[in-house]
Amino acid sequence: MTSLDTRQKLAILADAAKYDASCASSGTVKRDSRGGNGVGSTESMGICHAYAPDGRCISLLKILLTNSCIFDCHYCINRKSSNVRRARFTTDEVVQVTLAFYKRNYIEGLFLSSGIIRSSNYTMEQLVEVARSLREDHDFRGYIHLKTIPDADPGLVRLAGLHADRVSINVELPTQDGLTRLAPEKDSGRIEGAMRDMKGAIEDGCDARRKYRSAPKFAPAGQSTQMIVGADAANDRDIVRRASHLYDRFSLRRVYYSAFSPIPSPSAVLPLKRPPLMREHRLYQSDWLMRFYGFKPSEVASATDDLGMLPLDIDPKLAWALKFRESFPVDVNRAPRELLLRVPGFGTKAVNRIISSRRWRKLGLDDISRLTLSVAKVRPFIITTDWRPTLLTDCADLRSLVAPKAEQLDLFAS
Ligand code: SF4
Numbered sequence: 001m002t003s004l005d006t007r008q009k010l011a012i013l014a015d016a017a018k019y020d021a022s023c024a025s026s027g028t029v030k031r032d033s034r035g036g037n038g039v040g041s042t043e044s045m046g047i048c049h050a051y052a053p054d055g056r057c058i059s060l061l062k063i064l065l066t067n068s069c070i071f072d073c074h075y076c077i078n079r080k081s082s083n084v085r086r087a088r089f090t091t092d093e094v095v096q097v098t099l100a101f102y103k104r105n106y107i108e109g110l111f112l113s114s115g116i117i118r119s120s121n122y123t124m125e126q127l128v129e130v131a132r133s134l135r136e137d138h139d140f141r142g143y144i145h146l147k148t149i150p151d152a153d154p155g156l157v158r159l160a161g162l163h164a165d166r167v168s169i170n171v172e173l174p175t176q177d178g179l180t181r182l183a184p185e186k187d188s189g190r191i192e193g194a195m196r197d198m199k200g201a202i203e204d205g206c207d208a209r210r211k212y213r214s215a216p217k218f219a220p221a222g223q224s225t226q227m228i229v230g231a232d233a234a235n236d237r238d239i240v241r242r243a244s245h246l247y248d249r250f251s252l253r254r255v256y257y258s259a260f261s262p263i264p265s266p267s268a269v270l271p272l273k274r275p276p277l278m279r280e281h282r283l284y285q286s287d288w289l290m291r292f293y294g295f296k297p298s299e300v301a302s303a304t305d306d307l308g309m310l311p312l313d314i315d316p317k318l319a320w321a322l323k324f325r326e327s328f329p330v331d332v333n334r335a336p337r338e339l340l341l342r343v344p345g346f347g348t349k350a351v352n353r354i355i356s357s358r359r360w361r362k363l364g365l366d367d368i369s370r371l372t373l374s375v376a377k378v379r380p381f382i383i384t385t386d387w388r389p390t391l392l393t394d395c396a397d398l399r400s401l402v403a404p405k406a407e408q409l410d411l412f413a414s
Contacts, residue, residue, distance in 0.1 A: 013089060014061075017062045017113060058109055060109045066086070066117055068088060072184070082264075099138060109142040110143070112144070124160070147170070157194060161205070174239045174242040195250040205218025206218075222251070226258055230275030231271065240300050259275050260275060292348055295342075303319040318345075321342065325393055333385065337351060365384045376402070381393065
């Protein structure tokens, strides 16, 4: 490896980290100011945006310790057989770069991951050392998200939680078949074992804090994971079931979905095309249905088509409502919160406002139109004092009436 300066390493290792979605730069438009032109890039040179546990959007330095790896996961640009330029930071270099960026107010924290060098334990030791040094040697109070290595010694993984706010372990692919085919050195049993250990350690940490206020915080922002979508044959139904299993068993804060994106010099076993980005978006929406709208995984799965895929042109909640029309219309003046949350077009805020408003007076369609973006989408599914959909809920072409109108594609879109 030729000798690289810190800036060159940063360019390589920030670029290599961008494929990891488990600290999401969600909602940003790609503006690229590399080359010294322009101000306000949201994407380049390792700065990404994530959401802190209190809902704040924070800027993180998102880098790898190294993009060298002894594993050969087919979907990964950093795999052993990939022909990419390699670089490696020392732990002290990561500490110094993080502090320098932090002091200049570029970032509010660090997201650190790594390819596996020498062994899982050695790599984990290096990651933990960065976090330890930042916290103990430099009294760093910023946010730290550490990616942990499932095969590493559980004691080391626990140390990560002592210094990091959030830890994550990627399940990578939704099924063991996919993992066997595309990441032969990984095993879903070992990955889940590491998640189970981490869940136990987080719960122990919370118990200790309840008993002793001076007990150290342990991964206060919990653990998360990432699943790659579209690299293997798993359909949306498989992915929803897998995500629900992970939430239930390991109390994950988030499952991130990352649409597979073709990499330079791809392995022959990978698909040639990326899945539509809308598929990733629909999976995030289904995730919200389970976490905030009271849908069971089986209900979300029942919104999929015969191939187990969620429709791309309408959101999963609308797809479910169109399939299960016997659950509608819902009377907004009488229905419990759980049923209101099932109405397509009602978000949690709208439902809260309906519930607090109806304590004072009966609600009509005009009241509802002020609470939603599109009353046309909501009308077939609700009853108000002055509106009852009668035959509309069951009409054969309801889908075309409530589905968003298709937009003309931009000829010059990237
Ligand atoms: S272990 Fe991680 S870095 Fe290494 S090839 Fe697999 S996904 Fe890539």
